[in-house]
Amino acid sequence: MKQERLDKIIATQFNVSRRDARIAIRRGKVKVGGKTVRDFGLLTNIDSEISFDGQALNYKEHIYILMNKPKGVLSASSDKNKKTVVDLVPENLRRQGLFPVGRLDKDTTGFLIITDDGDFAHKAISPKYEVYKTYIVQLDGTLTEDMITAFADGIILADGTKCRKATLEILTENTARVKICEGKYHQIKRMFGVVGLGVNELKREAVGALSLPKDLAEGDCVELSTAEIEQIFTDC
Ligand code: URA
Numbered sequence: 001m002k003q004e005r006l007d008k009i010i011a012t013q014f015n016v017s018r019r020d021a022r023i024a025i026r027r028g029k030v031k032v033g034g035k036t037v038r039d040f041g042l043l044t045n046i047d048s049e050i051s052f053d054g055q056a057l058n059y060k061e062h063i064y065i066l067m068n069k070p071k072g073v074l075s076a077s078s079d080k081n082k083k084t085v086v087d088l089v090p091e092n093l094r095r096q097g098l099f100p101v102g103r104l105d106k107d108t109t110g111f112l113i114i115t116d117d118g119d120f121a122h123k124a125i126s127p128k129y130e131v132y133k134t135y136i137v138q139l140d141g142t143l144t145e146d147m148i149t150a151f152a153d154g155i156i157l158a159d160g161t162k163c164r165k166a167t168l169e170i171l172t173e174n175t176a177r178v179k180i181c182e183g184k185y186h187q188i189k190r191m192f193g194v195v196g197l198g199v200n201e202l203k204r205e206a207v208g209a210l211s212l213p214k215d216l217a218e219g220d221c222v223e224l225s226t227a228e229i230e231q232i233f234t235d236c
Helices: 006-014 018-026 118-125 145-153 187-194 226-232
Strands: 003-005 030-032 043-045 050-052 064-069 109-115 133-139 167-172 175-180 199-207 221-223
Touching (some): 006 018, 064 226, 109 118, 145 167
Antiparallel strands (some): 064 109, 064 221
16 A cells, blocks of 8 residues: 655645645644644555545546647746746646646647646656647648658658658648657658648647547647547547
8 A cells, every 4th residue: 555644645645845745744734544744754545534724535546637838838837927838727626736748839739738747757758658649730732642742751851850660641722631750859840841741730640559539629638538648649
């Protein structure tokens, strides 16, 4: 059975600072197994019946939030001047240590996971695990069959970097669905730049086999279930 210090449990699970958790415990606001506990260092089983200010704890080691990222917001945890995706997470899903998994450009919209689980993020981002990210791209020119071959062979970017094989599906004359399993800086924009097209609009619609829900409005978030998280690591 996993045990943690009571102040750590209260701080991480109820999104308060460790200091505030200690003060609250000292003031008798925390109960374990129905009894008030004032020892904030007490090693406590994580699945004990714990309450804080009358609110029952449903312990989760980590949280996985799917956001439909809107335009104009930075993929970062915090910024001095600009609004970040973490600023948009609603109060009921907030925790210490949240960060976005990978970066979408400021003008890119769509599928973005925000979590406090570093191991998960590494697995989702690292090209080694070949988790494919699917984008819908609107271009300023006409797509051709040659571009499908160029993407499949692995585009060589202007600075000489070779990209892994990517899938390009032509949806309309100037709209494509692209799947890549890596996340180099401005990768989609730079890949299309090599074949002579500019990107007008970019939206990520899926990661692995998990798609952005159609009814999730831009700027909104939903907490992912274990089954949904597994879909991320399932081939699309
Ligand atoms: N590729 C880009 O160019 N921008 C993004 O935001 C994501 C992938």
